[in-house]
Amino acid sequence: MSRESLRSTFGEDAELYDRVRPGYPGELYDDLAELLGERPKVLEIGPGTGQATAAMVERGWSVTAVELSPGLAEVLQRKFPTVEVIVADFDTWQLPAASYDLVISATAFHWLDPATRIQRCVDGLRPGGALAVVSTHHVAGGSEQFFVDVQSCYDRFTDDPAKDGLPAADDVPKDPAGLGETELFGSVEFRSYAWDAAYSTAAYLELLSSYSGHRALTTDRRDGLYGCIGALIDAAGGSVTKRYLNQLSVGISLNQPLA
Numbered sequence: 001m002s003r004e005s006l007r008s009t010f011g012e013d014a015e016l017y018d019r020v021r022p023g024y025p026g027e028l029y030d031d032l033a034e035l036l037g038e039r040p041k042v043l044e045i046g047p048g049t050g051q052a053t054a055a056m057v058e059r060g061w062s063v064t065a066v067e068l069s070p071g072l073a074e075v076l077q078r079k080f081p082t083v084e085v086i087v088a089d090f091d092t093w094q095l096p097a098a099s100y101d102l103v104i105s106a107t108a109f110h111w112l113d114p115a116t117r118i119q120r121c122v123d124g125l126r127p128g129g130a131l132a133v134v135s136t137h138h139v140a141g142g143s144e145q146f147f148v149d150v151q152s153c154y155d156r157f158t159d160d161p162a163k164d165g166l167p168a169a170d171d172v173p174k175d176p177a178g179l180g181e182t183e184l185f186g187s188v189e190f191r192s193y194a195w196d197a198a199y200s201t202a203a204y205l206e207l208l209s210s211y212s213g214h215r216a217l218t219t220d221r222r223d224g225l226y227g228c229i230g231a232l233i234d235a236a237g238g239s240v241t242k243r244y245l246n247q248l249s250v251g252i253s254l255n256q257p258l259a
Contacts, residue, residue, distance in 0.1 A: 012215065014071035018049035018079075020207045024106060024134060025193040028248055029055045032102065035189065035250055036130055040101035043124055045090045046108025049075040052134065053083060064100075066090050068111075091116065095124050106134035109177055118177070122184050122253065131185075131251045133177040140166040141243030142196050146236055153228035157221045160213075169194045169245045177249050185251035193246045201233040204240055 032040075040061055047053045047065040049072050056063050057080050064084040067073040077085040086093070091113045103121045105112070112120075121131045138147075147166055154160050169192065175181070180188045199207060205226050208214045214222060233240050 012071070013209070014049060014069070014075045016206060017072060017210045018075050020203070020210050021048060021051050022197060022244065023051045023054060024246055025195060026055065028134065028191065028193055028246060029059060031191050031248065032104075032132060032250070033059070035252070036102055040129075041099070041126075042102045042104060043100040045103065045105040045121070046111060047076055047085075047106075048072050048108070050079050050083075052104065052106035053080055057083065061102075066093055090120070095120060097123055098126050100124050101126055101129045102132060103129070104132040104134070107136045109133045109135070118179065118182055118184060118251075122251075125253050127253065129253050131179065133179065133249045135176045135247045135249075137169075137172050137245040137247070138166060139169045139172060139194065139243050139245045141169070141194070142241035143236065146232060146240050147242075149232055150229055153225055153232070156228065157225035158213075158217065169243075172245055172247065174247060175249050176247065179249045179251040182251075184254070186254045187252045189248075189250040189252070191248040191250075193248075194243060195246075196241050196243050198239055198241045200239055201230050204233060204242075205230055 038059070042056055042061050042063045044053060044056070044063055044065045047067050050057075053063060053065060053076065063080075063082075064086065065073075065076060066086045066088050067076060068087075068089055070087050073085050073087045076083065103124050105121075109117065118131070125131065144166075151163055172192075174190045174192065175188070179185060208226070208229070214225070217225065
């Protein structure tokens, strides 16, 4: 399926997405505040139902959120009435020029048009503002043997090629968004945060159901895949631990920084 088709799957069950998708470490927002000051005016791209929005609202940041899915946007607005929620495709949205201290996209930047996304974000920044891209990776750690064994389920029920194993956190490229490859920033800062989350069998299968690739499977393939994965988790004691790596890339504009 195309990028445009896959990214539309997330809004098919907005309540599920809201229930199962994880948030982000508090240290990430501490680092952003250190770079930008405590009360930035923020444009968030692809907020989903507020997995990153929540911490920014709690800190008193002024947030405008542009969300592609009406279903996700509805949940987001219900949870955070003070956030200005705009239902639009950021790739074609009428972006206010030079309006924001921070443009941020958390685990959504890769869904934007790669030919225009960095420049469009920079166009929305005030002098001294910053573009922050948060990426999320599944890395080695947690229930390591389960994630070796589970590849056999994907080999049986999907067309995904066999993987050689999960990368170590230190081996994941630190700038997946490519901010450092452009000449649009005076400097680019990088941070990383590794953490573990434990899931029951049912909770892990629900989490998988929020992923675009799993949602795109035929019903027969998805049922077979989930049955195979569920049996492996049950055999391992009924729970699995997944290690996440969140990476933060922050490009500071060429003008005088804010703080």
